Amino acid sequence: MRQFAGTMPGVTSPMRDAAAIVGVAHTEFSKSIGRPERTIALEAIRGALDDAGLAPSDVDGLVKFTMERTVEVEIARNLGVPNLRFFGEVGYGGGAGCGAVGHAAMAIATGMAEVVVVWRARLRGSGGRPWASKSNRVGDEFQWFLPWGLSRPVDQIAMLTRRHMHELGSTEEHLGAVATAFRAHAANNPFAMMRKPMTMEDYLAARWISEPLRLFDCCLESDGALAVVLTTPERARDLQKPPVLVRAFSQGTGPEHVVMANYFTERPLDSPAKYSAEDLWRHAGMGPEDIDCAQFYDAFSPLVVISLEEYGFCKPGEGGPFAAEGNLRLGGRLPTNTSGGSLSEAYVHGMNLVVEGVRQIRGESVNPVPGCETVLVTSGNGVPTSSLVLRSAA
């Protein structure tokens, strides 16, 4: 077994390798899927159980995103789950994905449940934009940004991007390198919604959405559902697919967080990801050097540049040049978002990144990274975030 660079002798996490992902599945992704959210959720969950070789009667836990419209008991009574002995949810939209998988892993590690399903079903292509439904009177955190028209997630991330450009020197070509790399990956993926090749010229010629961000800096608007099944490493050994161990997971917010408009702290460029990363590597006993392939949350391209820096693959200010050198592409130093990610496969709150991470370790990816054993997956940043290290059980 290979030695991991971040390993500290004598320091172990009780969560380390204590649960395994044994099944994954998703529906098609499209602008308008034509079926209700509940239906596609059930399709994805049945698919993931089939992938694992498990039955609904094996399931005893469910973890959801807070924004999910279908509640756990609704899933359970359709699926035929005899009893939910563990259920929970993780908040903050796109920040939740890795956290939801991590909570499922914790339930398994502590013996609270043995087979736990995490799912995400969304009608985000046909169902409208959540930020567009605010009433005229805006309270809570919204009172501090909506009255001036800082209303869309793209505006909120563009604000941080401009500051990153100013303080750390990232450029629009750096962002273009991210978007074009992921599009190239999507070309091989039959599930990807955007497979047409895109050049840097195409990227730069696209219209502004929120300066300094253009159209192709933004994720797609998609309908689709995905599910992931976890169980104990022992039970995983007897199932039909190679188990993928949850090596570590973490969540993070940083101090005095304001959701999506997190500019009020002393150092806003120290994003929630920086905090999640520090804990993740400690729990994993690994470092960025040990990662073969990354799946970074990419609702907007600058989040990838920021993640490269916050998760320690690059020094501050070097994430953009790292992308521009082609390192995110197949054959690069860190093949990233190998299914096309949220920018070119589908935007489903990042659950497709978890699924692609599993497929890379199983050797099932449409863009396989040779010898891939460990994968980093991250969730939305600029909101309370989370991250995962997945690794081969072999």
Added chain:
Amino acid sequence: MTAEAAPAPARPVPLPDDASESFWAACARHELVLQRCASCDRFRFPPRPMCPSCGSMEWRDEPAAGRGHLWSWVVAHPPVLPAFRDRVPYNVVVVELEEGVRMIGNAVECANEDLHEGMAVEVAWDDVEDGVAIPVWRPAP
């Protein structure tokens, strides 16, 4: 009347809470105030009931100098919320105030192309509707 010809819907206005009520009431009088901890003197924004530095729940509103500099900005293009559709392309800025806190606003009396990092600004007021004003920022002389 077609949808295009209809007037833009009303812009979002703040719904004050227990901690922000006095801030917005001062704004309505065109006065910029900042919440300051009565125990450790730390300014904080957005307003909240407890000081995250010392734990005190005693605080006061102090008049702010109303001066600062641009920390970052964006220029929003369509598609935007219907309430803002007549304003595109419009800017939104983050201002770092002399007191050390940051606040979101719009830059006024200034072309979007002229906005730059560190630009000196001073507070002005946007009367959104009767009894509701929000702070905005214009180039400081």
